[in-house]
Amino acid sequence: MTTIANALGIGSGIDTTALVSSLTAAARDPKNAALTARETANSAKVSALAQATSAIDSFATSLGALISGGTLFTQPTVSDEKVLTATALPGARIDGLSASITVSRLAQGQTNASATLASATAKVGEGRLNLNVGGKTLAIDITSANDSLNGLATAINAQKAGVTASVVTDTTGARLVLRGATGAANAFTLTLPDGTGDGTYTDGLARFAVNADGTGGLSQTQAALDAKINIDGVETTRGTNSVADLIPGVQLTLVKTSDQPVTLGTQRPTASIRSAVQDFVSAYNTLDELLDGMTATAGTDGSAAGALAGEASIRAMRRAMTGLTSTALSSGSGPKTLSEIGVRTQRDGTLTLDTATLDAKLAQDPAGVEALFNPGQTSSTPLVSVVSAYGKTKPGTYKLTDLVPAAGTNGAQGKIAGMAGSGSGDLLTAFITSDAAGLVVRVSGPVDEATVTIDAGLGGALQAIRDSLRGTSGALTTASTRFAAEAKAIAADRTKMESRIATYKAQLETSFTAMESRMSLLNATKTQLTNQIAQWNKSDS
Known part of the structure; x- marks a missing residue:
């Protein structure tokens, strides 16, 4: 039985197997090259996008770690840590602390x-x-x-x-x-x-x-006893040895009793803040340089375009990053933006630092410069203090109304951002679905209303940019989804191409097989006629 494989070329003498391979390759190669080019370009985009995402993650995480580590906060100091210790509460901005504290009894x-x-x-x-x-x-x-x-x-x-x-x-x-x-x-x-x-x-x-x-x-x-403390001549008691409601923004931990007063003060990290500003500018410019290379267009000198040239997600990232120097980071009376302390955006998108301006601001208003970096939470009245908000409540100003202090077994009452809060003792917690979700305040006295302000600081602002870009509908997430869809489309197109090429090859083989069969018949007829003519010529002679 004659098969396609052994039939090709038997009639015509042509190497039709090679011809089919050549014709198939001629049809396949351009399409395969186009798909490979798409695949290579898309893979480069995926890799570059991952690199850009990792870069902004590292930038935000590093700055966040620096801030949360407390090295940029003014910290309380005590003259004798064997008697008591003092730490700044999360989000608290303390300045100019000065107190004399005597611990005459520990809580037990x-x-x-x-x-x-x-x-x-x-x-x-x-x-x-x-x-x-x-x-x-x-x-x-x-x-x-x-x-x-x-x-x-x-x-x-x-x-x-x-x-x-x-x-x-x-x-x-x-x-x-x-x-x-x-x-x-x-x-x-x-x-x-x-x-x-x-x-x-x-x-x-x-x-x-x-x-x-x-x-x-x-x-x-x-016996069960309260701690007894004297602060600047005023004696008070507390039920625990960890006291966070005597000095705004400071938690005291009582260690032992002493007849000698302990002096409370502050230590401002001016040198660390100056170094942090310089490090921020350097890290920002490194990230900008990376993004610049990824989005570069093809040069007239023949240099190749960046993997993400024209990519909308990177443009969105750079726009958001550029806005950092003009974003209000603090609601205090001091500087509100980075540009006010000498950090400015140049025409090429990089940052520059005017150290003279920074040093002048640090000398003039060190607390204001510190506030730009650190998240803060403030209240319009000392009768309402913020207990928890740092990293939980989105930045903004929140109105507290209809406030009623705790009385007996009834917890504090009131509305936060227009919604009734949940009271437990003197604490009032914002409702989980309200704009102020995560905010917990202490109502320590009779007050009808108050205003609480939550500042993100630079770390919070950068974190917000990252979260926006990487959210469900964020630019980086959308781009990643688009590139993944392109990879699937390329794979599907390759499968379709291979199927069409296989069909085309089968059609060629069928056609050439038919041709070879016809040529074989014609050759047989030719042989018969040639032999017959030869016999006729023999008979005539």
Whole structure:
């Protein structure tokens, strides 16, 4: 049986197999070259876009790390860290601190311990004890299922009331130890129900009673006390040794008592800020140079165009970056933009730093220059302080209205950005769907309304640019999606091309096979005629 493979060329003497290959290649090669060129160009775009995205990520992350590390913040200082330490609260802008602080007592929690029992599994007796703490009474029930020292401790801890029970075992036996949270308000009792017990506290659960008057089966080893602090001659108390509401923007951690006052001051990082401005300009120009190479057009000298020449996403990035020097970064009374401290955009898009202007501003208004870099949160009244907003609430000014301080068991009330907030104690939290989501304020006194301002600083502004470019509908995300779609389209076009070329080759092979079959028949006829004529010529002779 004659096949296409062995039929090609048998009739005509032409190497039709090579001819089919040549014709197929002639049809395939230009299309394949065009697809390969598209593929190469698209791959270069994907690579360049990834490089640009990584570059702005690194730029924003590095600046953010520098800022969050605190090296550009004015920091509080203390004269004796063995007595107390001081740190700036996130987003706080502190300046000119000066205070004399004496710690005369540390806050401590109540501690009670039982007499020694034989072991942790020793029976304590069935019945009920009432745990009273923070104005709440919680029932501690002991049955045959949990009648042991361990069972009693577990039952107390299960209430999660702020009183921790543990069983301490040593060579003499096992004891129940109760520990409460620091502060006088967290004092607790563990009492027998009314009408039970004989007042001796020597049998059953009575052995573990703790009464307000100090009687009971458990002995008190430490009373619940507030910390006592004197600030510039004014004595005050706090329930914990971590105090964040005495000095605006500063958290004090009390370490030990002392008769000697500790001096609180500030240390401004002027040299670090100057260095940070210079580093920012240098890093910006490095990024701009990278983007410039990616978007360069083909030169008259034959130099190739950049992989992202004419790419809209990179133009959007450069526009956003260029706007950094004129973006308002602080709402304070000092400089509001980078251009005001000597950072300016040149005609070629790079930045330049006028160090004389920067030094003059640092000397004239160091706090204002610092505010440009660091995020800040301020309130129009000392009766409303920002507890949390840094990195959570978008920059802007928010109105707080209908404010009511906490009273009794009722938490603070009020509206933030037009929506009712959620109160817990003296804290008021913005509703999760409001414009001020993430904002938490402390209402510490009678005030009807207030205004809170959240500044992003340079780090926040750069972060916002990155997030905008990389968001779901951001320019970089859109470009990445477009390049991925192009890669799929190229692959699909290549599949279609190969299918069409295969069909074309099959058609050529079929046509040449038919031609060779016809030529073979004609050659056979020719041979017959030639032989017949030769016979005729022989007969005539």
